[in-house]
Amino acid sequence: MKINAILQAVRNRVTIKLGLLLVSVFLLIIFLIGHLLYSLFLSFYLSHIKEELIQRAQSHANVLSDHFESLTINHVIRMEKNSNQMVVILDQQRRVIASSETVTPLHRQYLSRADMKKQEETAIEQDWDTKPFLVFESPIHQDGRIVGTVMMFNSTTPIRQAVDILRGMLVIAGIVAVVIVAGVSFIISRMIVRPLLTMKKATGNIALGNYVTKVDVQGGDEIAQLAASINHMSEQIRFYQKQRNEFLADIGHELRTPLTYLKGYSEILMQSHGSSEHVEYAKTIYEQSSRLQRLVQDLFDLARMEQGTFSFQMECLSLEESVIEALSLAEISMDEKGIYLEYTPPPSSLCIMGDRQRIGQVLLNILENARRYISAGSTVFVTIEREEEYASIKIRDTGPGIPEEDIPYITERLYRVEKSRSQSTGGSGLGLAISKEIIEKHNGRLIIQSKQGEGTEFCITLPLK
Ligand SMILES: Nc1ncnc2c1ncn2[C@@H]1O[C@H](COP(=O)(O)OP(=O)(O)OP(=O)(O)O)[C@@H](O)[C@H]1O
Numbered sequence: 001m002k003i004n005a006i007l008q009a010v011r012n013r014v015t016i017k018l019g020l021l022l023v024s025v026f027l028l029i030i031f032l033i034g035h036l037l038y039s040l041f042l043s044f045y046l047s048h049i050k051e052e053l054i055q056r057a058q059s060h061a062n063v064l065s066d067h068f069e070s071l072t073i074n075h076v077i078r079m080e081k082n083s084n085q086m087v088v089i090l091d092q093q094r095r096v097i098a099s100s101e102t103v104t105p106l107h108r109q110y111l112s113r114a115d116m117k118k119q120e121e122t123a124i125e126q127d128w129d130t131k132p133f134l135v136f137e138s139p140i141h142q143d144g145r146i147v148g149t150v151m152m153f154n155s156t157t158p159i160r161q162a163v164d165i166l167r168g169m170l171v172i173a174g175i176v177a178v179v180i181v182a183g184v185s186f187i188i189s190r191m192i193v194r195p196l197l198t199m200k201k202a203t204g205n206i207a208l209g210n211y212v213t214k215v216d217v218q219g220g221d222e223i224a225q226l227a228a229s230i231n232h233m234s235e236q237i238r239f240y241q242k243q244r245n246e247f248l249a250d251i252g253h254e255l256r257t258p259l260t261y262l263k264g265y266s267e268i269l270m271q272s273h274g275s276s277e278h279v280e281y282a283k284t285i286y287e288q289s290s291r292l293q294r295l296v297q298d299l300f301d302l303a304r305m306e307q308g309t310f311s312f313q314m315e316c317l318s319l320e321e322s323v324i325e326a327l328s329l330a331e332i333s334m335d336e337k338g339i340y341l342e343y344t345p346p347p348s349s350l351c352i353m354g355d356r357q358r359i360g361q362v363l364l365n366i367l368e369n370a371r372r373y374i375s376a377g378s379t380v381f382v383t384i385e386r387e388e389e390y391a392s393i394k395i396r397d398t399g400p401g402i403p404e405e406d407i408p409y410i411t412e413r414l415y416r417v418e419k420s421r422s423q424s425t426g427g428s429g430l431g432l433a434i435s436k437e438i439i440e441k442h443n444g445r446l447i448i449q450s451k452q453g454e455g456t457e458f459c460i461t462l463p464l465k
């Protein structure tokens with residue numbers, strides 16, 4: 001489980017992925033260079049030792065070929081007495097004539113392998129890793145015949161020691177290089193990824209509707225071009241959104257006066273003594289113009305809230321009182337539809353600074369939605385809780401829920417899940433847009449969670465006084 005979580009974290013972090021890639025490439029290069037250096041040193045060192053051994057065997061054999069007598073033999077032995085090598089001189093029957101050091105059984109196993117027919121110097125043992133000696137021989141000639149051989153022994157222990165030291169040094173150098181490379185790789189990958197992370201944060205903010213977000217553009221490379229495109233995109237969205245809001249506000253403003261006339265005159269017609277059909281028409285005109293007037297008022301309020309010209313009557317208010325007031329207003333219509341209301345009060349009284357009427361409007365909008373969109377027999381649970389410095393009002397229903405793809409948009413103005421815009425299945429799609437704006441103007445948040453088939457929860461958090 002833990003390993004899976006770590007793998008998931010690695011997969012989701014570009015810094016780690018890029019860092020690991022750089023580290024792996026550097027490690028491969030370090031390994032190849034280390035291996036190459038090791039092989040080069042070993043072959044150079046071994047060939048140097050073997051060369052020296054062959055040369056000494058050869059030069060001793062040459063001297064002895066000219067004077068194969070005890071004086072020369074003693075001279076050769078004396079020459080090798082204090083060297084790192086050992087010389088053994090054999091006669092034709094592989095008997096030891098002389099040696100510079102004591103011949104042990106370990107040496108003897110090689111003496112029997114002396115070749116008395118080969119005319120040139122021969123390698124008898126070249127395995128430096130597992131055998132105790134490197135052994136070479138060179139024949140002694142006299143009158144065209146082989147009369148003996150010079151055998152040179154070189155202990156392999158110092159070779160193995162030198163190789164061990166070299167390996168140790170390479171491992172230490174490798175570890176130091178890995179640490180440095182890992183550090184540098186992560187610094188490089190962070191440098192590359194940092195602007196991407198800034199852009200990710202900025203696009204996240206834009207997606208949340210914060211279109212004033214700007215990304216810092218530095219230089220003119222592809223990453224800077226991407227940042228410039230993001231800035232351009234957010235400016236464009238801001239521009240279109242501003243235009244749309246201004247358009248809706250203007251329409252609202254333009255419609256206010258004709259609507260007042262429509263409503264006023266239809267009201268007079270309703271009260272006049274015309275035919276019942278005319279009165280009925282006047283009633284319809286009155287109802288529809290009232291509906292339109294509400295819509296226009298909502299659009300107008302929204303535009304003013306956005307521009308910051310809407311005035312809130314802030315006062316110290318008890319959340320419990322506001323909720324109970326809204327519940328008692330909604331109770332009758334809920335009862336009519338057969339929807340149950342369940343209220344859980346807070347453990348202690350919670351007060352906020354807010355506009356009583358507007359907070360009531362938010363609560364009624366959400367309760368009205370519940371009444372509209374959930375079926376008879378369902379329950380609406382209302383709870384007030386304290387969460388540190390905030391109070392939260394949760395309104396949860398057991399209705400049909402909202403499709404996941406619609407949740408981010410239902411607080412947009414005029415957005416409805418049911419696209420046919422029929423009056424029987426919903427309103428104008430402004431209720432939640434206004435509610436969100438009101439809550440945000442109170443420095444609070446409106447969080448909507450919903451699961452289709454299970455229900456919806458609206459959570460309003462407001463800072464406590
Ligand atoms: N409790 C809920 N359960 C299911 N869907 C909901 C719920 N509340 C809101 N919705 C959906 O969210 C949409 C937007 O709600 P909103 O209150 O903004 O608009 P409306 O109710 O359609 O119109 P208005 O509130 O302006 O009369 C609704 O059209 C509805 O589809």
Ligand SMILES: [Mg+2]
Pocket residue numbers: 365368369427430431432
């Ligand atoms: Mg509504």
